[in-house]
Each structure stands twice: as C-alpha cells, then as structure tokens.
Amino acid sequence: MKRMLAVLCLMFGLVSVLQAHEGMHHFLGKVTAVADNSITVETTGKESKVVTVSITPQTKFEKDGNPASLKDLKVGERVVVHAKENKDKKFEAAVVIFGKPASKKH
Amino acid sequence: MRRRIIAALIFIALLGAAGYGWSLLRRGFSAHDEPSGLESLVARTARSLAVPASYRRLNNPYPPTAENIREGLEHFADHCAVCHANSGGGDTSFGRGMYPRPPDMRQPLTQNKTDGELYYTIQNGIRLSGMPAFGEKGRTDDESTWRLVLFIRHLTKLTPAELREMERLNPKSRAEFEQERLEGEFLRGEESKQPAPRRHH
Numbered sequence: 001m002k003r004m005l006a007v008l009c010l011m012f013g014l015v016s017v018l019q020a021h022e023g024m025h026h027f028l029g030k031v032t033a034v035a036d037n038s039i040t041v042e043t044t045g046k047e048s049k050v051v052t053v054s055i056t057p058q059t060k061f062e063k064d065g066n067p068a069s070l071k072d073l074k075v076g077e078r079v080v081v082h083a084k085e086n087k088d089k090k091f092e093a094a095v096v097i098f099g100k101p102a103s104k105k106h
Numbered sequence: 107m108r109r110r111i112i113a114a115l116i117f118i119a120l121l122g123a124a125g126y127g128w129s130l131l132r133r134g135f136s137a138h139d140e141p142s143g144l145e146s147l148v149a150r151t152a153r154s155l156a157v158p159a160s161y162r163r164l165n166n167p168y169p170p171t172a173e174n175i176r177e178g179l180e181h182f183a184d185h186c187a188v189c190h191a192n193s194g195g196g197d198t199s200f201g202r203g204m205y206p207r208p209p210d211m212r213q214p215l216t217q218n219k220t221d222g223e224l225y226y227t228i229q230n231g232i233r234l235s236g237m238p239a240f241g242e243k244g245r246t247d248d249e250s251t252w253r254l255v256l257f258i259r260h261l262t263k264l265t266p267a268e269l270r271e272m273e274r275l276n277p278k279s280r281a282e283f284e285q286e287r288l289e290g291e292f293l294r295g296e297e298s299k300q301p302a303p304r305r306h307h
Contacts, residue, residue, distance in 0.1 A: 026285060028292045044292075067266060080289045101290035102274070 025091060027051050027081040031098075034073055039096065041079060053083050053091040060095045065102025073098060137205035146206070150215075157226050161246070164222030168252045170259065178257025179268060181250055183275035189236060192272040194261035204236040212261045224255045 029043035032050065040052045061068040073079065079098045083091040133139065141149070168174050183192060189200045189208050194216075196208035209216055216224070228251045229241030241248050278286070 026289070028289060067270070078293055078295070080293060097289065097293065099293070101293045 024094065025083045025085065027053065027079075027083065027091075029079065031073060031075050031077050031079050034070065034075060036070075039070075039073065039079075039081070039093070041081060051081075051091065053081050053093045054086075055096075056092050059093045062095065062097045062099075062102065064099035068098075070096075137203055139205065141206045149206070153232060154223075157223050161222040161226040162220050164220070164225060164246060166221040166225075166252050166255050167247075168249070168256060170256050174253050174256050175260050177250075178253035178255075178260070179272060180275055181254055182257050183272040184277060185240070186254070187272060187276055192269055192276070193264060194258065200236075206235060208236065211258055216258065217262065221252075221255050224258055225251055228254055 027041050027043050028045070029041040029048075029051075031039055032042050033040040033052075036055075038052050038054050040050060042048065042050050055070055059070075061070060061072065063072050073096065077098050079096060081091075081093050081097075082095040083093045086092050182190075187198070189198060189204065190196055190211060191198045191201065194211035196210055198208075201208045211217070219227075225246070225248075227237065229239065229245065229248060230243070231237045231239035241251055
C-alpha cells in the first residue's frame with residue numbers, strides 16, 4: 001500500500017513538473033529588421049532561417065549586460081533572443097540580448 | 107425538541123460536507139484551478155490561527171543592514187525564486203502550476219504578517235501546499251531564515267539592479283550553463299562554436 005502511494009505521489013510530482021515547465025526558444029543570429037513591435041533575425045549555423053519575433057511590453061532588452069531598449073538595437077547587430085511561442089504559434093520575445101555578454105558569477 | 111434541533115443541524119452539516127465532497131470529486135484534483143474565495147479564506151484563517159502565539163510575537167533579531175539583506179537576497183535567489191520569482195510576485199512556471207499559487211509577497215497579505223509568522227512559515231512550511239518546511243522543528247534562531255524574513259520585507263523596495271543580480275544567482279542546470287556559454291561565444295563573434303537554434307524546457 002505504501003509503495004503504491006509512493007508511486008502515485010511520484011507520478012503526480014512528475015506530471016506537475018512536466019506541466020510547470022514552459023518551452024523557451026533561443027535564437028542566435030543577426031538582426032535584419034527592427035520594427036515598433038517586432039524584430040527579424042536571420043539565425044546562423046547549419047539550420048539558418050529568418051525568424052520574426054514579436055516585442056511585448058514584458059520584453060526585456062539587455063545590452064553589454066545592462067538594461068536597454070528596442071531603440072538601442074540596430075540592423076546587422078548580433079543578437080540572442082529568448083522567446084516563447086504563444087497560442088497563435090507566434091514567437092514573443094522574453095529577453096533580447098546584444099552587445100558584449102554580461103559577466104556571470106557562476 | 108432540543109435533540110431534534112441538534113439532529114437537524116448535524117444532518118445539515120453532513121449534507122453540506124457530502125455536497126462539498128461530491129463537488130470536490132467532480133472537479134477533480136487538477137492544480138490548474140484557482141481556489142475559491144471561501145476556500146482561500148478558510149485556509150488563510152486556519153493557517154493564521156495555527157501559528158503559535160510564541161512565534162507570532164517574535165521580532166527579527168537581525169537588523170536590516172545592507173549585508174543582512176544581501177545575504178537574504180542571495181539565499182532567496184538560490185532557494186526560493188524558482189517558485190516565488192525573484193520579485194516575490196510568484197509568477198514562475200512552477201508557481202503558476204501550484205495549487206494554491208504562491209502569493210505575491212509584496213502585497214499586504216504577506217507584508218502585514220509579523221516577522222515571527224513569516225519565520226514560522228519558512229521554517230515549518232504549509233501543509234497541502236507547495237511550501238516545504240525548510241527549517242528544523244522548534245528552532246527559533248535560524249540565522250538564514252531570519253535574513254530571508256528581512257529580504258521579504260525588502261521585496262517592496264527591490265531595485266532593477268538587484269533583480270538583475272538575482273537572475274545571475276538563480277540556480278542553473280547544466281543545459282542552461284551550456285546555453286549561456288554558447289550565447290556568450292556567439293555575441294563575442296566566435297561563430298564556429300555556435301549551434302543551430304534549439305528549444306529546451
């Protein structure tokens with residue numbers, strides 16, 4: 001009985017962990033266009049593609065490790081975008097990072 | 107006559123309990139729902155009453171110095187933010203999946219609690235919620251918990267710089283470390299090691 005309960009608890013725990021996680025897409029590439037509410041990035045690497053990512057009021061911008069804004073982002077700049085896919089299967093940027101990478105403590 | 111009244115009251119109470127049980131079974135045990143107003147009120151009241159008066163009266167023995175708050179911040183970013191968020195707002199993927207959701211600790215429901223109540227909650231957890239007991243039972247002098255209490259008070263004054271610092275202190279998986287390393291290399295122009303875009307949890 002105890003084993004059964006432990007298995008059930010584990011299953012519930014596993015399901016909740018899986019549900020709690022949310023997929024985040026990472027795009028690394030060069031900016032090809034900047035609009036008021038979106039940016040377009042041509043990703044580099046073997047699977048190069050052009051991706052347009054929406055900018056929302058919650059989107060954070062980080063340049064050289066410091067807070068920045070969409071205005072600081074220029075076409076041709078190297079950029080890292082962390083984006084979520086919304087219900088309409090469109091990408092919404094959570095964080096847009098450019099410039100020199102921030103120094104990490106870990 | 108009196109017995110009949112008592113019997114009627116017991117019958118009504120049993121009927122209510124059965125109805126609640128039935129609704130609970132019909133609703134299921136999904137954590138997606140929000141607790142009803144009544145459920146929240148009853149749970150909050152019961153929880154508040156369950157905090158021993160000896161704890162409720164405790165005052166934080168640690169002063170809110172920059173160093174103490176800083177230590178609380180580091181501890182919070184490392185242990186608590188995964189559910190409560192760095193801001194204390196509770197809007198995290200784990201927090202959104204919990205029943206009940208973690209509270210927004212910047213709000214009066216948390217901030218109006220006494221130091222002792224906050225300390226008790228961290229040390230002893232909250233039964234039937236996602237909040238574990240982090241401390242030793244009966245202990246009232248846990249330094250790191252008292253510093254967390256200081257930091258919870260500080261949440262209402264958190265600066266953007268502190269939030270950024272906390273993001274760097276949040277625990278990371280090996281995959282996240284690797285992702286950060288690759289992103290850093292890419293931003294520095296070291297394209298040869300840059301992978302194709304990918305997705306992870």
